[in-house]
Amino acid sequence: MNNLAIRDFTDALAPAFRAINSEWIEAMFTLEDNDRAILDHPREAILGRGGIIRFVSAGDLGVVGTCALLRIADGVFELTKMGVLAAARGSGAGAFLLAHIVAEARAMNLDRVYLLTNAKCAAAIHLYEKAGFVHDAGVMADFGARYARCDVAMSLPLGGPTSLPLDGLMSLPLGQAGAEQANAA
Helix, strand or coil: CCCEEEEECCHHHHHHHHHHHHHHHHHHCCCCHHHHHHHHCHHHHCHHHCCEEEEEEEHHHCEEEEEEEEEEECCEEEEEEEEECHHHCCCCHHHHHHHHHHHHHHHCCCCEEEEEECCCCHHHHHHHHHCCCEECHHHHHHHHHHCCCCCEEEEECCCCCCCCCCCCCCCCCCCCCCCCCCCEC
C-alpha cells in the first residue's frame, strides 16, 4: 500500500480510534471495561495522562490503523490499542505505524515500553518481535491482569534500566494509575 502517512490524534479522529479497535477486539474477543474506558474517552484516558495516539492513513482509504502509548508511570508506557482495519491488513500499514511508535518511544527516552496481547494474535506477535519486542514474564506478572484476554506480555528493550519498581501499579484503576492483530490490548 502506497502513500502511508502518520497522523496525530484529533477529536475528529476519536470515532476512528474506537471503530478500528472495536473491529479487531470484537472479532476475536469481547470488549472489556478497560477497553471501553480507553475507547470512549481517549483524550482523557491517554492524552490527558501524558500519552500519545497516532494513526496511519493510506491514500484514498483514509485512516486505516491506530496505536497509542499510554503513560503508566514516569518513563513507563504501555503500547496499547494498536489495530489495523481488516481491509488494510497485509498492506504494511501496521508495520509502518509500529516503526513510527517505536521511534517515538526511543526519542522520548522512556525507561520501559510494554504491551499486552493474546497468543491468538500470532501475526501481531510476529510483528512485535520483528520490531524488537521480547516476551517478558515480569510484565505479565505486573500488568497481565488488566485484561482477561491477556496471555502474552512483551517489552521493548530501550537501553535504560532493566527493571523498575512497579509494584502496585497494575492494581490501580485506569483513572488512578500515573496490547493485538497488529493488535495490542
